Amino acid sequence: MTHIRFATAADVPQIIAFVRELAAFEREPDAVVATEAMLEAALFGPRPAAEAVIAEGADGAPLGFALFFQNFSTWTGLPGMYLEDLYVTPAARGAGVGKALLRHLADIAVERGYGRFEWSVLDWNQPAIDFYRAMGAVGMDEWTVQRVTGDALRALAGR
Template sequence: MIRPATPDDVAIILDFVRDLATFEREPDAVEASEAMLADALFGPAPAAEAVIAEDASGPLGFALFFHNFSTWTGRRGLYLEDLYVTPAARGKGVGTALLRHLAAIAVERGCARFEWSVLDWNADAIAFYRSMGAVGMEDWTVQRVTGDALRRLAVSG
């Protein structure tokens, strides 16, 4: 079963985020707190949404997503920030169910695109995404400015 996350899910979402960061070889990179996630997901101006995959045993994974916008299509898209399935639930269709659920949300909301990033070393995930119809954006690279560089950029000029 996949359902919208509720404020009661914030602790498990943060646990899943930490597990994902460990898997992605960045265990110390998570700065988010429960309070920050609660505000981002359920505060007065939510920045993102999340869904929980679960069965009778409890939560099996989650997906966190938000809308972006394409000037080329003139429509918004759905951007998947995080997808995580517990090791015990992998290979049982949970990831597929989460992606299909989000694709349905994107179609229902009139989105032109459903996008996400994947680490280039994660061959299993890339193969899984290709099997679902995803196409790699080979000519594009992600650019990021954080920390001191972000602060310098903000005051330069």
């Protein structure tokens, strides 16, 4: 049985470990520059930027996590939930942990009156795409993500 709870500051080391495992799975093992201090400030500082939940087994062992934040749709006039990361340990995959995490987040979104629950998935991760479709997700194939980072972000800001 999977138990899901909101993360606490004490979970930050486990969350950063999960983030690193996820980055390795997504073929970007060296891309994680976030530190425990950065995540602690982002999740539990005076102005939290995101929230996280931890999935645990019956023995309390961490099985995975989800990190999410509120966004907003001008079209619906409602806030929404954006799932930044969903990760389940390899040993726990296929045991319903990912499904439990998504259902838990959907419940939070409904409880808070959000109009949407959305996320991105790598186009090569067909097992994840199939899983999300089975859970009722619809691909937004006509939309592409745009991103500005680093020097390009500073240049855009005129700095």
